Amino acid sequence: MNRPLHTEPEAPVIELRSVCKRFKDTTALDSVSLSLAGNRIYGLLGRNGAGKTTLMSVLTGQGFHSSGEVRVLGGSPYENDSVLNRICFIRESQKYPDDFTPLQAFKSAALFFRHWDADFALQLAGEFQLPLKRRIKKLSRGQLSAVGVVIGLASRAEITFFDEPYLGLDAVARQIFYDRLVQDFSDYPRTIILSSHLIDEVANLLEHVILIDRGRIVLDDDAEAIRGSAVTVTGAASKVEPFVAGLTVLHRETLASLASVTVEAGLTEAQRSEAADLGLEIAPVSLQQLVVRKTLAAAEEFSANAAATEMEVSR
């Protein structure tokens, strides 16, 4: 049976209003506004350098934002223990004291996380074949990642951030991670924020997707709403073009008299049968493909705007 840790699943656990984070020359977060309801698995997607880690650092009080408002579990996370001891952040290259063994790392985690499940941690360590008494600096890259994954899952924190947690983990170990994540989330619903490049692997686990590019939120929607929200129409260019007229085009490819156009639109039954009559092929677009298309479209728009600004300036 489900034993929710938290009583108000629908109340937002994370809220950001116009949050900016500037480093010297770069804007890592550009007016980010988000509201995340509790007890869901979120996917935080985007290219390297898009702002995923910066966003998670701001949310976990590890970095301060330049402007805007950040609320996590009702308060500011920055130097706020009443928030920080309810969240768990597993970084891509999580550091541990060199002399620690995985067992010692688990014991310190047990002191910090109030919902820590020591038996679960040992069970997971066994499944990942982690040498519990070997010093962490002697572990392989994959074993080091496994230590982070075990702590992230066994912490059962109200909000758990996994930032690319599986560097060096092989396909089998990643599958164990996904399986245990779904299972434990079912038994102990909580908020999980998973940043990943392996979109195809995690797509089915996500309830909600946030796509970030150049510090801006490009997509913020339920995974189920996204599936089927774009299609690729392929056929004779003379028939494809009139068919997609008026729809939002994400991508266009042509080959001789053939055209393949990806549009952001769920087609109606009528449109589908019209397409069939015209001899057009309608192919679904996966979450991963859509993320790629959206990111590239955002990049195009960005360079077009930059070029326009430059024109303005040079006048």
Place this chain on the structure above:
Amino acid sequence: MIDESRPIFLQIAERIENDIVSGALAEEAQVPSTNEFAAFYRINPATAAKGVNRLVEDGILYKRRGIGMFVAAGARERLLARHREDFARQYVQPLVQEARKLGIGAGQLTDMIKHSYTATQDLTEGSVAQ
């Protein structure tokens, strides 16, 4: 198992429907829990719940408080009727379109269907008997 590009809750609902139509899930039989579906298909539990709830709203499944989900009486007949209605659109239309493209006439197509029907009769009778 799961097709990446269509809403997953629809696919879960369809799989349960197909199991009811084939008889794999008998009427009044208990349906796996949403957490079991989530673990088996490796999908988000909320998504699995959405698929199951759709069938509850449809009256195909019903909830017994504290026990779980069960297949409603008469669910199979209702699903069969609905699937028969969808049959022309889902299967016959594309078949005819493809036949037309290949220059296969209506008579020839009918013969092919009759032939295929006879050839697979044993299999079909097998599944009806279930």
